[in-house]
Amino acid sequence: MADYSLLNDMQREAVFQTEGPVLCLAGAGSGKTRMLTHRVAYLLEKGVEPYHIMAITFTNKAAGEMKERVEKLVGPGGDSLWITTFHSSCVRILRRFADRIGYENSFSIYDTDDSKSVMKDVCKRLRIDTKILKERTILSAISSAKDSLIGPEEFRSQSQGDFKLSRIAEAYVEYQKALKENNAMDFDDLIMQTVSLFRQDAEVLDHYQKRFRYIMVDEYQDTNTAQFELIRLLAEGSRNLCVVGDDDQSIYKFRGANIRNILDFEKHYPEAKVIRLEQNYRSTQNILDAANAVIANNRGRKEKSLWTKEEAGALVHFRQFDTAPEEAEFIADEIVHKGRKGGDFGDFAVLYRTNAQSRLLEERFVREGIPYKVVGGVNFYSRREIKDILAYLKTISNARDDLQVRRIINVPKRGIGATTIAKIQDYADAYGLGFYQALEDADRIPGLGKAAAKIAGFTNQITVFRTKLTVMKLSELVGDILDDTGYLSEFDNETDEEIDDRIDNIEELRNKIIAFEESNPDGTLADFLNEVALVAEIDEVDESVPRTLLMTIHSAKGLEFTHVYLAGMEDGLFPSDMTVASEDPMELEEERRLAYVGITRAKKELTITCAKARMIRGETHYNAISRFVREIPTGLLDNRVPGAGRIVSKDEDEPYDDPTERFDMFRRSPYGGNYGSGRNGSGASGGFGSGGRPKAVVRKKSTPDEVKPYLAGGGTGSFERLGISKGMPKPSGTAAGSGSTPGAKPDYGIGDRVAHIKYGEGTVTDLEPGPRDYKVTVDFDEYGTKVMYAAFAKLIRLDD
């Protein structure tokens, strides 16, 4: 029997309100998982069959934890209780009913790499010049279409008249066809195809509507349109739908998350009961105050403010360093000290905006001997050797997955090269066969010569593996694959240092398979492949090992740590330059929400760090302190810092409260220009002709008329000086390059004064031609040095 007295009034209300739609606005750390767990327990105690309950979470890890906690309250619920992610639920449904929408139930799931290979092929066939229209661009357009439930045909009819969109539409049609031929779905398909299954097949929909009578959705603010529709369809029968979320923590817009889903919930369900959880059980008051202050700068949010019974706690620590390596050093040093003083290394987490930032930190952590784990970055399952082995397994599992066949047909080397493959493809096309089917006909394909025998060897091997699978355990089969194909022995001849890593990875994969077999005695190969396709890196984190986690803030969503380090809090990095320069203020708001998520991960201590100089993509950037840090009231920050980290000459104990002093502190460091070593050398593009696109030529003249709109939109104080502009003498020679200069040349040169929409005024310190546009370095009066593309920067020259 679960104990509901441990819940607060609001939580209890949400738990007991089991009938009808419920919108639970749950701030960070307000115990929503506890609420959801108890809600499931309560339903079960009330006599609701586990079979009728569905709880959807964001990650497998969250699902696992919730399941565990429910079982702790009411005992094992068995497999009939669905606590899973969107993607896993859909796979489960599709594995049963995909044949009703024209797929085989053994369909493969394609990851981003797979999708890209397919798209590459599609572009080749459609003669799309991928220099102009990149596979990536097309894929992301398709992805967001799918997130909004727009199929290929609809996309096509919507894109008429727009050349670029029409091309994408064609690619979308072909891509989708190719996936179907391979009997494969990409990530977005999993949701979209499930929705279309429900829409097309009343019987299936009815089945699931009757089944899932109580539906709960966690992290509702990050659902996309397709997911919303999925849930809406399922809940239509019972209308017992409880969604839990926090609009302030919506950070997945780039992945199609539609914040309107949560903001408009009451419109869709007018009878919805709205419950707010505002008491925070995680952080100290100081940390909460900092978070509240930052998020308060966003408009268009549901007003709420978190409070806690906890005490104020320590001030938020803040340190600025000269360089990023020093920042990393500081963080590692501090964790070592605190950790050795009897702390648990598992109590620390270092969070950052971009994965690339992990490298410096990792180096430092290795040197200090801190037990750590970098979460994210390159996914385990996307490493080459792992993908190779999985390709074998997928080929065995799904006979139509030609993409995988092509991947492994010459891995390990069998002497089957590009020409042979082209001949096979021609044959397949001519006879309307799949690639693998054509392989089986190898002896009938003209002109293959000796290659035919090699191909026969390959197909025989696959056939043997398929047979073996019926009598062997999966783990044994993998062993055979590695031996029989010579995959492992091929490593023997190599002396590369990486070989050891790769062998380790393979070993780790085999361990994962064995673990899978132990926990799923009846699991099939397809089950294993599902699991593999849908794991996030965070799912794999084993918390029983005490180690410090390094990850992006995105990955940290839903987690909490006693000590949190927010690293790289610099304008240009977080918020990123792209966001700052964006026309759409919502993008900056999303970044701010991300900052909010980062801050609220901390339970006891929050340390914010940044560096004045940092290498990004091989170039040194000089960044000012993040505006999000500036939004934290001074009184909440400690700034006492001896030595290198000192950012303001102030007495030890006194936090600055003098606005002018504060302003000073955020002035940029006294660095000159950009000394990056970009290798954008010569040549590049013979033809920049690339027509149509707005290479957004820098304005030739800046008339007052053009300046005005910026003034209106911008709002940084310094803009008022735009009109007065001083202008400096122009250097006689313009920047670097000669000859092959693409793009229009800006009308400013080194030394000129210019104005930027967001950064205000500054001086051009460098200007060099890049492959497609001029790269201009500007030393802004207020924001420090920025390197940007001229077309993008839309700088306005301030004339004398």
Added chain:
DNA sequence: CTCCTTTGTCTTTTT
């Protein structure tokens, strides 16, 4: 056909 070198692109964030 394979290996090695050179060149180009990139990055926010991920199920």
Added chain:
DNA sequence: GACAAAGGAG
């Protein structure tokens, strides 16, 4: 700076 793709030599 890191990695994939393309190009060239054996």
